Amino acid sequence: MKSRYDVIVVGGGPGGAIAARTAAEKGLSVFLAEKRPAIGAPVRCAEGIGKEALAEFIDPDPRWISAELKGAEIVAPDGTSMRLASEQAGSKVGYILDRKFFDRELVWRAAEAGADVAVKTRAVAPVLDGGAVKGAVFEYCGERRRVAADVVIAADGVESKFSRWCGIDTTVPVREIMTSAQYLMTDIDIDPYTTVFLLGNEVAPEGYLWIFPKGERTANVGIGISGKKSGAGHRARDYLDKFVSSRFPGGKTIEHIVGGVSVCRPLSCTVADGLMIIGDAARVVDPLTGGGIYNAMFTGRLAAATAVAAISKGDCSKAALMPYDTAWRKSPMGETIARNWQIKEYLIKLPDEKLNAIIQSAASLNLKEFSTLSLIRELMKRNPKLVVELAALKASLG
Amino acid sequence: MSKSFRVLCADCTRMLQVHREICGYCGCCVSVCPEGALELIDAYLEVGESCTGCGICAKVCPLGALEVTDEVQV
Ligand SMILES: Cc1cc2nc3c(=O)[nH]c(=O)nc-3n(C[C@H](O)[C@H](O)[C@H](O)COP(=O)(O)OP(=O)(O)OC[C@H]3O[C@@H](n4cnc5c(N)ncnc54)[C@H](O)[C@@H]3O)c2cc1C
Numbered sequence: 292m293k294s295r296y297d298v299i300v301v302g303g304g305p306g307g308a309i310a311a312r313t314a315a316e317k318g319l320s321v322f323l324a325e326k327r328p329a330i331g332a333p334v335r336c337a338e339g340i341g342k343e344a345l346a347e348f349i350d351p352d353p354r355w356i357s358a359e360l361k362g363a364e365i366v367a368p369d370g371t372s373m374r375l376a377s378e379q380a381g382s383k384v385g386y387i388l389d390r391k392f393f394d395r396e397l398v399w400r401a402a403e404a405g406a407d408v409a410v411k412t413r414a415v416a417p418v419l420d421g422g423a424v425k426g427a428v429f430e431y432c433g434e435r436r437r438v439a440a441d442v443v444i445a446a447d448g449v450e451s452k453f454s455r456w457c458g459i460d461t462t463v464p465v466r467e468i469m470t471s472a473q474y475l476m477t478d479i480d481i482d483p484y485t486t487v488f489l490l491g492n493e494v495a496p497e498g499y500l501w502i503f504p505k506g507e508r509t510a511n512v513g514i515g516i517s518g519k520k521s522g523a524g525h526r527a528r529d530y531l532d533k534f535v536s537s538r539f540p541g542g543k544t545i546e547h548i549v550g551g552v553s554v555c556r557p558l559s560c561t562v563a564d565g566l567m568i569i570g571d572a573a574r575v576v577d578p579l580t581g582g583g584i585y586n587a588m589f590t591g592r593l594a595a596a597t598a599v600a601a602i603s604k605g606d607c608s609k610a611a612l613m614p615y616d617t618a619w620r621k622s623p624m625g626e627t628i629a630r631n632w633q634i635k636e637y638l639i640k641l642p643d644e645k646l647n648a649i650i651q652s653a654a655s656l657n658l659k660e661f662s663t664l665s666l667i668r669e670l671m672k673r674n675p676k677l678v679v680e681l682a683a684l685k686a687s688l689g
Numbered sequence: 690m691s692k693s694f695r696v697l698c699a700d701c702t703r704m705l706q707v708h709r710e711i712c713g714y715c716g717c718c719v720s721v722c723p724e725g726a727l728e729l730i731d732a733y734l735e736v737g738e739s740c741t742g743c744g745i746c747a748k749v750c751p752l753g754a755l756e757v758t759d760e761v762q763v
Pocket residue numbers: 301302303304305306307324325326327331335336337338339340412413414415446447448449450452453471472473513549550551552569570571572576581582583584585587
């Protein structure tokens with residue numbers, strides 16, 4: 292740890308690692324700090340990512356890929372199952388990663404590109420100068436050190452405390468936190484090539500339950516429910532235990548995972564003087580799927596590129612960093628977040644009977660092209676009773 | 690070791706208790722606290738002085754590791 296860098300990255304998840312690697316590759320001096328003693332552990336993720344999405348950042352490597360998927364299955368509250376083969380599911384089809392190794396690989400590459408990396412090193416405060424962020428204070432084994440930087444990239448995940456200390460409200464609304472629990476289970480009967488999503492108010496209120504294969508007889512079995520629906524006796528873990536005891540009574544749990552995923556709209560602004568916020572910390576998780584690995588890497592790369600440009604011009608003010616905020620919002624990722632937030636808001640209000648009706652008719656469709664709008668159009672044709680709601684959804688999607 | 694007991698007074702404050710034997714140190718509670726009162730120091734969840742005892746964090750915890758009580762730590 293030196294006392295000055297061009298860029299400080301707070302948090303060693305996929306977002307922070309890609310940001311650090313990108314900035315270092317462009318010749319900046321970079322410091323990446325992770326507060327946990329090990330990168331990637333404990334895991335807070337179901338580890339699914341689309342093939343094309345992953346390929347944008349790194350070539351797939353069997354050392355950190357647990358399973359390759361061929362399709363997905365969506366199960367309605369009444370048990371109706373809808374299968375999406377790879378051609379239809381598009382980017383939904385991909386891999387289940389082994390994030391302990393994946394996250395390490397990303398950080399290793401950042402280090403290899405020249406970034407300084409420190410673990411068990413926690414950012415405890417920003418260094419502020421007239422309201423502008425000029426670095427961060429770190430704590431390592433009880434000792435505090437001040438590190439100056441032109442730009443700080445906050446990649447501190449769902450907790451998102453760094454930006455808060457800089458005066459930005461990152462609080463996730465209770466109804467828009469997916470409170471989650473997951474077991475890595477083994478010795479269970481599953482389809483090792485298909486991800487399964489189970490919906491319904493009894494199974495997972497305002498969320499879903501997932502089975503993501505990690506091998507022949509091994510899978511991440513997990514659930515996320517709305518914080519609004521969580522409480523004593525009906526927490527994420529209670530729903531998961533209920534499901535697991537009936538579906539996989541003989542299964543063995545070899546890892547116990549908990550976490551929170553934001554499914555709110557992104558922060559209204561993700562830059563400030565000397566500061567950029569990326570990944571989960573910026574609340575850029577896909578609100579429909581809860582997927583955030585790609586979005587973290589995408590915003591990480593963009594933030595680093597913006598830092599390079601700003602630093603070369605000697606201006607790291609909010610205005611100079613604003614192109615980062617504008618670019619991700621206009622990107623396909625930003626547009627997908629906006630659209631999927633609308634779809635999520637629509638879906639969580641549907642009673643189980645309507646969800647059943649939609650999945651029943653979608654299951655009988657054979658769409659060549661699986662776009663959201665073509666799906667809605669077909670569903671409207673087949674579900675006269677749902678036309679009003681579906682039309683409202685279609686309109687909200689523009 | 691700290692011990693907790695119920696205080697029979699009118700102005701005792703509500704406070705947040707962390708059941709460390711249950712907590713899975715995931716940070717879910719940290720993200721919803723309107724006061725920014727919670728912080729994860731690796732596997733240790735720390736409750737700051739700005740906590741108002743509102744209970745939002747206790748509601749969302751996936752494991753039920755948080756509890757708002759009228760007790761006072763001594
Ligand atoms: C149960 C669950 C299932 C999920 N399933 C999927 C899935 O299948 N697919 C998908 O794409 N996404 C999934 N997600 C979301 C995904 O895990 C996140 O979107 C992704 O990890 C975000 O990456 P990030 O780099 O922004 O943050 P993180 O990966 O959370 O990394 C942030 C890092 O910052 C560190 N940190 C925090 N504060 C400080 C500090 N003060 N100083 C130093 N370091 C700090 C943290 O310790 C952490 O390591 C899931 C999430 C959960 C909880």
